[in-house]
Amino acid sequence: MVKRIRLEKKIVSENDRLARELAERFRAAGVLAVNLMSSPGAGKTSLLEETSRRLGGELRLAAIEGDLATDRDAQRLRRAGMPTRQINTGRGCHLNAAQVAEAIQAFDGRGKPLDLDALDVLFIENVGNLICPAQFDLGERRRVVVASTPEGDDKPIKYPVVFDTADCVVLNKMDLLEATFFSCEAFRRYVRGLAPKARILELSCRTGAGLEAWLDWIRAERTAAKKG
Amino acid sequence: MVKRIRLEKKIVSENDRLARELAERFRAAGVLAVNLMSSPGAGKTSLLEETSRRLGGELRLAAIEGDLATDRDAQRLRRAGMPTRQINTGRGCHLNAAQVAEAIQAFDGRGKPLDLDALDVLFIENVGNLICPAQFDLGERRRVVVASTPEGDDKPIKYPVVFDTADCVVLNKMDLLEATFFSCEAFRRYVRGLAPKARILELSCRTGAGLEAWLDWIRAERTAAKKG
Numbered sequence: 001m002v003k004r005i006r007l008e009k010k011i012v013s014e015n016d017r018l019a020r021e022l023a024e025r026f027r028a029a030g031v032l033a034v035n036l037m038s039s040p041g042a043g044k045t046s047l048l049e050e051t052s053r054r055l056g057g058e059l060r061l062a063a064i065e066g067d068l069a070t071d072r073d074a075q076r077l078r079r080a081g082m083p084t085r086q087i088n089t090g091r092g093c094h095l096n097a098a099q100v101a102e103a104i105q106a107f108d109g110r111g112k113p114l115d116l117d118a119l120d121v122l123f124i125e126n127v128g129n130l131i132c133p134a135q136f137d138l139g140e141r142r143r144v145v146v147a148s149t150p151e152g153d154d155k156p157i158k159y160p161v162v163f164d165t166a167d168c169v170v171l172n173k174m175d176l177l178e179a180t181f182f183s184c185e186a187f188r189r190y191v192r193g194l195a196p197k198a199r200i201l202e203l204s205c206r207t208g209a210g211l212e213a214w215l216d217w218i219r220a221e222r223t224a225a226k227k228g
Numbered sequence: 229m230v231k232r233i234r235l236e237k238k239i240v241s242e243n244d245r246l247a248r249e250l251a252e253r254f255r256a257a258g259v260l261a262v263n264l265m266s267s268p269g270a271g272k273t274s275l276l277e278e279t280s281r282r283l284g285g286e287l288r289l290a291a292i293e294g295d296l297a298t299d300r301d302a303q304r305l306r307r308a309g310m311p312t313r314q315i316n317t318g319r320g321c322h323l324n325a326a327q328v329a330e331a332i333q334a335f336d337g338r339g340k341p342l343d344l345d346a347l348d349v350l351f352i353e354n355v356g357n358l359i360c361p362a363q364f365d366l367g368e369r370r371r372v373v374v375a376s377t378p379e380g381d382d383k384p385i386k387y388p389v390v391f392d393t394a395d396c397v398v399l400n401k402m403d404l405l406e407a408t409f410f411s412c413e414a415f416r417r418y419v420r421g422l423a424p425k426a427r428i429l430e431l432s433c434r435t436g437a438g439l440e441a442w443l444d445w446i447r448a449e450r451t452a453a454k455k456g
Binding site: 039040041067068069070072091093127128129130131132135148150151152154155157158159160161173175176179180 | 267268269295296297298300319321355356357358359360363376378379380382383385386387388389401403404407408
């Protein structure tokens with residue numbers, strides 16, 4: 001067990017080193033890098049689809065998609081106008097900084113790198129998992145956790161490791177609120193207890209309600225990232 | 229990386245050894261042990277609550293609950309009449325066989341073990357995660373994956389590692405079907421492609437629709453476990 005812990009520390013510190021390099025590249029280029037994390041099916045891809053449709057004419061966006069298998073999400077984002085690179089992790093439960101660096105390096109799948117200097121926002125959609133992704137820095141400037149009403153309002157206190165480092169918590173599927181037992185008041189209280197400064201944005205990717213506040217948050221964070 | 233793989237193999241083989249011991253104890257006692265896996269919020273605990281209410285007078289049931297934090301789920305199950313032991317994993321993304329063995333050994337929290345000879349079914353509710361739990365045998369006789377309609381019908385092909393070892397796939401939240409874009413036909417096709425022999429049971433813990441088929445599956449599996 002001691003050996004296992006030592007080895008995990010070594011793996012994490014190598015990841016941290018690569019993540020710092022990525023963060024420096026994003027900073028130098030003035031790119032807002034956002035690490036999106038959630039349970040499977042909470043709506044990360046839907047959020048990025050809507051973001052691309054509504055913000056694609058205004059800001060230069062790109063995405064890196066993490067999934068165990070398939071390139072369905074990358075296809076969805078490309079159809080919505082977002083240049084996207086798919087990473088398949090196989091049995092891997094999270095993205096790491098090396099995978100992100102590789103995806104940037106061979107962004108088009110034919111060896112052509114992503115030009116960070118010609119980019120405003122890079123969305124990194126992590127593997128759907130509320131636990132492991134939280135422990136791996138990807139060089140991102142901001143962490144966003146996407147939750148959804150059918151999952152239940154107690155998820156922050158049951159999965160604190162991902163919520164306590166969030167800069168923004170998006171509560172999606174507000175259109176299903178009436179059909180669930182979800183209490184927005186309890187959810188907000190639980191998030192506040194873990195991440196007092198995190199923005200909490202209630203929205204519905206399906207109806208579009210609340211999306212404008214999310215786009216404004218991205219715009220403001222993008223402006224801040226540009227300033228360094 | 230070679231070292232990491234070797235160590236992971238060692239950890240898994242130690243887990244496998246403990247899991248085989250557990251499986252032998254369950255077999256000797258004629259207990260049906262069921263490992264329940266799902267995304268966060270798919271409805272594992274709700275399914276066990278309803279199972280306890282509807283089957284508790286007929287079969288002797290107990291549960292082990294895995295969560296990163298809180299004992300909320302154990303409290304819910306106890307209120308529904310199910311003797312339950314909570315395991316908190318901290319940052320741990322899955323249950324392992326050692327944790328299950330310890331929970332059996334100190335089931336009441338005061339050092340009194342669970343009497344397997346006085347039990348029919350032991351439900352082991354894993355940590356909410358569609359990836360890591362699949363790789364750790366807990367000595368269970370049957371694996372159940374709980375999915376839910378708001379998560380989307382493509383989850384089997386995006387998270388194949390948990391679906392391809394399932395004996396039974398419960399599709400919960402059928403009451404929300406109309407409000408989602410979920411295709412039951414696509415979902416069934418994807419599950420069949422990974423686990424051709426798995427039972428697929430569509431139900432709603434909220435309305436009770438479809439629960440009888442689930443109870444019948446448990447009854448039949450319990451009878452088979454009794455026969456050895």
